[in-house]
Each structure stands twice: as C-alpha cells, then as structure tokens.
Amino acid sequence: MGKRKAHFRVHATSFSWVELTTLFLGFGLLAAVPGLAYSQDWRDVLSPYAGWYLLYCLIVAVGFALLASWQRYRTFDKPLRALSTAAERVASGDYSVYLQPVHRPERYDYLDAMFANFNTMVAELNSIETLRGDFVANVSHEFKRPLAIIRSYSEALQQSDLEATTRATYLATINTAATDLAELVSNILRLNKLETQISQPEHQSFDLVEQLTQVIFASDPLLESYNLELEVDMPERLQIIGDPDLLKVVWNNLLANAIKFTPDNGSIHLNVSNQHEHVTVSISDTGIGMNDQTRAHMFQKFYQGDRSHAELGNGLGLAMVAQILKLVEGQLEVQSELGQGSTFTIRLPR
Known part of the structure; x- marks a missing residue:
C-alpha cells in the first residue's frame, strides 16, 4: 500500500479594504487634530489644505496597511507555508525535512515550539522507519x-x-x-x-525460588551435555509479587545465554538475595565475555556479537529480557570482560 500524500492549500494574505478604511479614517482624524485644536472654524481645517490632508492620510494608511500585511506574511503565512510544504514531504516518505526556527532563541514563540516539535516527530519517524x-x-x-x-x-x-x-x-x-x-x-x-504493551504484566504472589528451580531442572540436559557446573545460592523460599510468566522468560534466556557462551567444563553461578525493598538475582558465568561493542548493542533485536554461536539462538533473547524488566519495573546491571565471563544482575521490587 502506497503512502497517501496530504494536500494543503495555503492562501496568500489578502488586502483588507475594511482595515484600509478604518486606518484611513483614524489617521484622518489624527491628522485633523492640530487643525481642530488651533482653529475656530471647521472650514479652517478642511481648506485650503484638505486635499493635502487626504493625500497624507491615504499615504500613511496604505503604508501602514502594507507594513502590517508584510509583517503578517513574514510572521505567520511564510512559516505556515513552510510547515505545510514540510508536512507534504514527510507524508510522501521524505524524513530528511528540517524546519529552521522563525526567531532567535531568546525570542522563541509558539511557532518555534511547533517547529521544534515537528522536527522531533520527523526524527522519531525516521528512526522508526530505519x-x-x-x-x-x-x-x-x-x-x-x-x-x-x-x-x-x-x-x-x-x-x-x-x-x-x-x-x-x-x-x-x-x-x-x-x-x-x-x-x-x-x-x-x-x-x-x-x-x-498489548499484554500488561500481572501482579500476583509466587515463589521465586520454586520458579528458578523449575528453570534449572529444565536446563539440566544442556548443562550435562556441555559438562558445566551450576552453583546455586538461594533461600528455601522467597515470595514476591510479579508476573511469573514474564519473569520465567527472563530466567530462561539468561541461563540459556550463560550456557551458550560458557566453554565445556566451565561453571555458572546463580545467586538470589533478599533485601528489604527488592530481590536480587544474579547469574554469573566463566564464559567468553563481551567486548565494548557487544555490550553496547547486546539488547538490540537480532544482534549477536559472537557469530560462532549464531545457530544456538536468534538474537532476540536479551531484547525480550530488557523489555520485560522495563514492564515489571526491574533493573538490570551487566558486568563483563572479554575472556573473563559475564554477570547479569536483576533487581526486582518486592
């Protein structure tokens, strides 16, 4: 389906005869003030300089009207025409549009704010398209x-x-x-x-230790196949409030990653600690670790820093982990050095 192009028609500012007449009469009266103030008779005001008064008032009124019209065009019509043209380009798929501010920063008004918001919107659309x-x-x-x-x-x-x-x-x-x-x-x-956020996280009480135990048992065949040692340090029971289904995805992905990137005969350590206001779960491994580039991009969808293990995953695991922890208001801290292994620490509210 092609993009629909929005069409806008911007009308040029028309000269208002009502404004001209009003200005003409107003300036005519102003011009007549000196004569009215210093003369005893209206005829002294209207003659012999009435024609010059009329010409003077006409020139001043026309000049003022043209100045007001130009000011209106420069301040409103020209910026809005630029906004209309830019909107048409964006509607046709051109996200390189950028609107310059109308005024200097110290004199920004609502038009400049509108342009700034428009530029932000275009940048977001460009990012989404990319x-x-x-x-x-x-x-x-x-x-x-x-x-x-x-x-x-x-x-x-x-x-x-x-x-x-x-x-x-x-x-x-x-x-x-x-x-x-x-x-x-x-x-x-x-x-x-x-x-x-089609599916909102649930808030129910469940035993975190029991859930982690189930995840460990499910991963046992992989641990044995790679001859990995798993050390577990956690209490017998730990009741928390959260979404058990979403958090299970987190534990499955983090443990699978630790297994995936730990060489044979390596070790993985899972620690659970209970603080007053939050619970901390950390998963450490003696694997290959990550360099700076991998750490910077590891939560991007489909990103895999070590392509030698690409057949064991699709690069979506950590992206899901980050999104889930954002939904459940959890915190994630990653420590990793190339060749030294990695530690993922998750803090969850109680």
Whole structure:
C-alpha cells in the first residue's frame, strides 16, 4: 500500500479594504487634530489644505496597511507555508525535512515550539522507519537459514536409495530447523506484544525460588551435555509479587545465554538475595565475555556479537529480557570482560 500524500492549500494574505478604511479614517482624524485644536472654524481645517490632508492620510494608511500585511506574511503565512510544504514531504516518505526556527532563541514563540516539535516527530519517524527496515532485513536473514536447511534436506530425502539411518538423520535435521523456525516466530510475536504493551504484566504472589528451580531442572540436559557446573545460592523460599510468566522468560534466556557462551567444563553461578525493598538475582558465568561493542548493542533485536554461536539462538533473547524488566519495573546491571565471563544482575521490587 502506497503512502497517501496530504494536500494543503495555503492562501496568500489578502488586502483588507475594511482595515484600509478604518486606518484611513483614524489617521484622518489624527491628522485633523492640530487643525481642530488651533482653529475656530471647521472650514479652517478642511481648506485650503484638505486635499493635502487626504493625500497624507491615504499615504500613511496604505503604508501602514502594507507594513502590517508584510509583517503578517513574514510572521505567520511564510512559516505556515513552510510547515505545510514540510508536512507534504514527510507524508510522501521524505524524513530528511528540517524546519529552521522563525526567531532567535531568546525570542522563541509558539511557532518555534511547533517547529521544534515537528522536527522531533520527523526524527522519531525516521528512526522508526530505519528500525523497521533493519527489522525486516534481520527477520529475512533469520528465516533464510532454517528454510534453506528444510529445503535442501527435503530434496535429499527424495532420493530412493537412502539408507534408513541417513533418512532418519535428515528427518531429525528438518525437525530441528522447523522447531527453530517456530521458536523464531514465537519470539518475534512475543517481543512485539511486549513492545506494544498489548499484554500488561500481572501482579500476583509466587515463589521465586520454586520458579528458578523449575528453570534449572529444565536446563539440566544442556548443562550435562556441555559438562558445566551450576552453583546455586538461594533461600528455601522467597515470595514476591510479579508476573511469573514474564519473569520465567527472563530466567530462561539468561541461563540459556550463560550456557551458550560458557566453554565445556566451565561453571555458572546463580545467586538470589533478599533485601528489604527488592530481590536480587544474579547469574554469573566463566564464559567468553563481551567486548565494548557487544555490550553496547547486546539488547538490540537480532544482534549477536559472537557469530560462532549464531545457530544456538536468534538474537532476540536479551531484547525480550530488557523489555520485560522495563514492564515489571526491574533493573538490570551487566558486568563483563572479554575472556573473563559475564554477570547479569536483576533487581526486582518486592
């Protein structure tokens, strides 16, 4: 669907004959004041200089009207015409528009404020358009890999002379790619709901320790496959108020990240502490850590600093974590050094 172009018609300032007549009479009376003040008879005022009075008043009135008209054009019509033209360009998809202020900073008025707000709006629209383009490109790239796997192995399965074990391997590979694709779609939809706040966080009481224990048990096969040691330090029970479903996504993603980026025979430490007004959960690992660039971009959608582990995720996990913690009014602190591991610390209100 193409963008609709908004059409605006700006009318030039018309010369007002009512204003001219009013100014003419007003200045005529003002011009006659000296004669009225110093003469005993109206005839002394009207003659012999009546014609000159009329000409003088006409010149002054026309000059004043033209000056007022020019002032109105410069102050209102010209800026509003520029705003109308800029709005048409934005409506057609041009986000490079910038409106210069009408006055100097010390003399800003509501027109300058309007222009500033317009420039801010255009900048936001440009940012959204850029993010949309990047999002489409990233989604297309992430879809391409599992679809290519499914297609290539499906074509290979058409061979009639395949052994049963080979066929089973191909089918398992296709199933894994389809699962990855379904997870990608699910994460995209979930992140979209979080960003648009379609689903508001719930506030219910639940046992945080019990939830973390369930997450640990679910991750146990991965821990064993990579021969990782998980050290846990948390109380027996800890009741908090929050959204258990959203927070479970946080723990799953952070623990999965720690497992993903920790080499074999490494260790992960999970600590839970209870303060008076908040609860702190920290997940530390002895993994590969992050450099400055990765730390700066790690919460961006589809960003993966270490592409060697790209097949183990889609770059949406930390983006979801950041968005969820924003919704539940939690705080996230990250400490990481390249080659030394990372620590993610989450503080949640009680």
